[in-house]
Amino acid sequence: MSRIIMLVPLDEKVSLTTVSLSIISFLNKKFKKNFFYFPIINLCFDNTLYIIKKHFSKSIDISQGVDFLKENFESNQYFSLIDKMSKIFYDKRNLNELIFITGIRKNQHIYADKINCDIACNIGAEVIFLENLQEYSEELFKKKEEKINCFLKEKKYKNILGIIFNNINSPFIKFNNNFLDNLNILRNTKKNLFKNKFNRYIFLKNHLLNNIVFIPWNKSLIKPFSIDICRFLNAHLIKIEKIKNIFIKKIVIFDKNYLVLKKQNYSNVFILVDFSRVKELISILSKKIKKEKISGVLLTGVFLLQKNIIKLLDFLINKKIPIFFTKENTIEVLTKLQTFNFSLKKQSIFYIKKVLEYISRFFDKNDFFIIQNKKINYKINYSPKRFCYQLTDLSRKCNKRIILPESYEPRILKAASFCYASQISQCVLLGDPKIIYSIAFQNSIELNKNIEIINPEFVRNKYISRLLELRKNKGINENIAEKILKNNTFLATLILESGQVDGLVSGAVNTTADTIRPALQIIKTDQSNSLVSSIFFMLFPDKILIYGDCAINIDPNSQQLANIAIQSSNSAQTFGIEPRIAMLSYSTGYSGKGVQVEKVRHATSIVKTIKPHLIIDGPIQYDAAISKKVAQLKTPNSSILGDANILIFPDLNSGNITYKAVQRSLNLVCLGPMLQGLKKPVNDLSRGASVTDIVYTIALTSIQSNY
Template identity: 60%
Template sequence: MSRIIMLVPLDENVSLTTISLSLLYFFNKEEQKNYFKSFSYFPLIKSDNINFIRKCFSKKINILDDINFSKKIFNSYKYSSLVNKIIKECFNREKMNELILIKGINKEEHCDADQINFDIAQNIDAEVILIENLKELSLEYFRKKEEKIHFFLQQKKYKNFLGVIFNEINSPFIKMKYNFIDKLTILKNIKQSTCIDEIKKKFSFNSFFTVIAFIPWNKNLLQSSVINIFKFLNANLINTISIKNTFIKNITIFDEDCSIILKKNYTNTLVLVALSRMEIFFKTLRLLLKPKEIGAILLTGVLKINKNSIELLKFLINQGIPIFFTKQNTIEILSQLQKFNFNINIQNKVFIKNLLEYISSFFNKNSLISEKNKTTIDYKKTYSPKNFCYRLKKLSKRKSKRIILPESYEIRILKSAEICHRLGIAECILLGDPKKIYNIANQNGIFLNKNIEIINPFLIRDKYISRLLEIRKNKNIDEVFAKKQLKDNVVLATLILESGEVDGLVSGTVHTTANTIRPALQIIKTNSIYSLVSSIFFMLLPNEVLIYGDCAINIEPNAEELAEIAIQSADSAKIFGIEPRIAMLSYSTGFSGSGWQVEKVRDATSIVKRKRPDLIIDGPIQYDAAISKEVAKLKTPYSSILGSANVFIFPDLNSGNITYKAVQRSTDLICIGPMLQGLKKPVNDLSRGASVEDIVYTIALTSIQSL
């Protein structure tokens, strides 16, 4: 099974790319190779380093490089499309024993970075590692960072928080707007003092989060090679001989005052020379005792090099000094250099290996690879809304079932049928006059593929009369009454389903719940293993999917019926990959209250435990104790669900219907259902206010329900 880790930066100055590559390097080491067979790397902002990363890791890593959230508006259509793409990629690799590393976004890259990172992490069920810096190596400063992290986690309640990596410890560049020349000066003069033993000594205490790594800033890992600088500037090389990989420690602009120039030390120096001053520079250079010590020369403002200039350059070329030229003037070059990245030398593989080795050496192996994190261990699975919806479509596509839609003159139904056909979610069968259906579709810009089957009810009704009479013979209906009933397309569609010509039925956009369910109860009837039909709603909360039952069918179920609703709901949850943890809801937890309503729930819980000892269930229990671990510790410390219920069984329709509508409307969440359970064949009801998206998901549910 794949493992998904997402890196979430809390600041701009954390060297996120370096940390990302170091983690890949760490997991790809020989001693960790047995954990993962393959690796994937998904940066959320498109990077120029992608090609180098491919070279560095050879074919061992798959990179999703067409994802770019930098200009996408949060919650826009394009944004949702990218999130869905990541979910799809992660879903497709679910059983590959693969490490998927997601590189998050910082606030400098997107103003909604925190929310985007949270949204993606929740939707892909990622293990989250926060990345933060430490400007000062002191306990007081660490406490400030700890408070910041605590506040952040209160705002963004990540459901799978792995720990924190502190990088750039004691870096002089954190939150300081040094220019290129200042940075070179610091790198040249600063002394390296931070050591890992000092860090461990200062921070040998317990915190509310796991520290995965303390990584000291190391000036030796911030290099500015000649090659990198000139590739960054997109300058042109004059001398074609092999370029020495000199590291630049100084930068200077050529000045015509020779007395000043002669006093300067040009060792490892990048000299900017305007082409107009080249002859003066050449004469001055001859006065230098050691011209070979010059790091490199960049000629600025070069539109064309004349023969005289070429002759002057021959001397420098013979000295082996790297010489480049650019059309840009000196001021433009200095401005461009302010964006030069000192943190990673993307051309030098040896340097990269040393860098990744250095960073990964600080990782706490027990925090990253422990018994609970091994890919052979099954996780307690929860699904985010987008993840769950994607899985519905995927599971439905695998089933490829025939779902009949009797309300085929409704625009939303036609749009949904078109989407389901295009995405392969299900084979939708439209019931209605083909000419009328195509007219409605054309008038509303809906393209109905010719492969979408349309059944004309006027041509087939009579052949179902005898079957309807047989099914309802106990009601003593006659042929006239049967013909009248068959004029209702929902009744006709239900008979088509009963005959086995289709696999499921979805209705309700223009019919009441009773009009959809009554024919199903009369014609399809209840599954032999059940005594009733009930319903569930899938409540798509931001962090997980909860199941509410029964909020649509049974008004006042007794203990036996309530137990059956719980069993049906648990079995339905398993169909959709949700491991049920059932809460039998009441206004009382355990034995804190009494009354016939509480006793009914207590009896129902006992019946479920007796009939299905394999199910995790608790009741009677209040909603807060069922969903909150903190409340559960106080009210029911020995509960089998321990505040982590995901299937909630309400004691009656009154409480269930009120609750689901209150939660749905107050939080503006997606609510899929009601999904009927207990019938021999799947029939599902739609709300008359259902959106096209709701209908598509209900069609998918119905397809998955069918055998």
């Protein structure tokens, strides 16, 4: 399974492109990783993709990205893009050792912070934050730290590797200068404002994040070159054999006051001149050109480049001075230049490597950027989107037949239609085809003709003898059997028992008892289980918790509670989740006494005896089970350390109330109840289940039938 690392900018003016390329270059050299690079947004002014394609394409697999700018935040299209990204990363999980993502800049989207957080949490990415630092001072650092602390309280990132402070002491941070002002800053800044003797550990006494990289601003790496300027302006080059790509210190406008400019020092100057004044310019330059290196000349207002103009420019061409032309006038050119970005441009590989080597050298001093060389178990850190995608993906591979006895319910028909279109499973509808198609038409549901429909009137009598055989000890006769089989759930359960389908999903209309009773009487438990229990997959924004048993067993004893815990751990492993079990109670450890507490304590002891390898603790309170801070206070020696992902409730009362309160209060997707312990999978739906809930329950059932 590949690791996913995401670089998230927290502010503007952080040089996201430069740092991203430096990370890729550093890791590529240091560890020779097989990369997949994925920018969330690929815009025309972002040179990252161009540079990677040109200079790093042999070792890095790249994507064009997904454009979040076109969709409304939290719209259906927005969530579809999140799903699309989850699918991309899931497909790449075994092809690349490392997936590297660059987040959205704050100036690209008003909700950039929220989108970056949504993506990171849903794909289970490890996050490196990128921030600037105007001054290299402890006071300013503390202010930044407070700002980041508030940000993290609002945005619930889970896997944070550390933070990179870039452009420290950059004069560009303080002001939103225009292009000409920035050139003046570069020209007048004598040296980098960076104290080499600065002790970085002053900042690390009570630091918010464990790993911090400090990268000072470097004047020598921010040099606008003539070719970059003209590419930005879409100006055309008058071709010469060899271009002197000299960096620009100053821009001079050659206008009416050109006589004043005779005293101008033209070293590293880029000249803007209206083509009508070319003769005057050449006249002046011919006297100074021998001792100065001009960065370039841009002819403005040129609609047609005539031969006589080129001949006039022979003097400059022979001196290997880059000459460009554009139809825009000088004012239009200056206006456009105000948005010029002083970030890394499409320079030569020599210049690019110089910049990347400078940035990368600061990574060598920080262990965190070696990605800590530790094995991270992604089974524990499954994100909800990734988990849901795996459900549908595994279900497609299983290709099982799932019968739906409540086929007159529009939500069931919508789910069946979606499953068919997405090839999640082969849904089998039980009901009169005429009624089913009529309901579908009334609710604008496109029900494909290839979806199988079983008319109960045509098959009911075939199962009477089998029902009599299975229930012979209960003294039922043929008349009673005929009445029982008029219930579609009973009939569907017998169809499942006969092997014609692989699983059953019901409960959108019927009660839990109506769904489970036929399964207990006909399917029954398998040899390794003495009871049937249930679990819910609670899909929180940044994690998945499993609740059990919240639907079946009213007041289980210690042995039954232990069985529920073991069944739940087996189910978790089926879906790729490493179990960390909390046996819940109103008391943690030995802080309280009572019959209910002792029941949980005894159940925990039974599980440890039967399955000594399982990570389990109990009795334990809910807050100590899921909060590391609370766990440190209440149970510092706990094996789950506040990181439980399976929570076993002591009775149905507490479990059912809790799952519904959490689901409705947080508006969570909640999958289940998934039944455990039956010979064949039968799963119950909540009567308030959404179409999404039903689709994922069908997928769960399909996967269950494969084990």
